[in-house]
Amino acid sequence: MPVARAATPAIAALLAAGVPHTVVQYHHDPRSDSFGEEAVNQLAQAGGLSPDQIFKTLVVALPTGLGVAVLPVPAKLSLKAAAAALDVPKATMADPAAAQRSTGYVVGGISPLGQRRPLPTVVDASALQWDRVLCSAGKRGWDVSLAPADLITLTNAVTADIRAV
Secondary structure, three states, X not given: OOOOOOOOHHHHHHHHHOOOOEEEEOOOOOOOOOHHHHHHHHHHHHHXXXXXXXXXXXXXXXXXXXXXXXXXXXXXXOHHHXXXXXXXXXXXXXXXXXXXXXXXXXXXXXXXXXOOOOOOEEEEHHHHHOOOEEEEXXXXXXXXXXXHHHHHHHOOOEEEOOEOO
């Protein structure tokens, strides 16, 4: 019997780890470049979710290479807090092309899961207040719902308050 192939590396990572999850699709407008807002507008309203339950994946440049910060879509990233959580002196936003090359995903579809090269990752501590959080499933218009503990475990992440005040 043929084995079904996962649609994205993120979904393949979830399947390989046996992690319970749900893939949630929504209509992605190719003219949109506000990917997180688009997800919140469609998923929060349709699914009765809080916008703070829907997380974005940002790739940051560190003195040691690249890293990943995962935080609620409505929040702004504190680069200083992300750097401290990743135990480096400084973080800046990564060049989009470098982020795509490193992760294997396109901007707007970068998932913290199943990246080409695992990167140091920090997940905002607010994730722990939810039973389930959503993050990109590795394709624009696709999110995955999973337990925050599973997200943290699969990405080998640390947790910290990385939201700007």
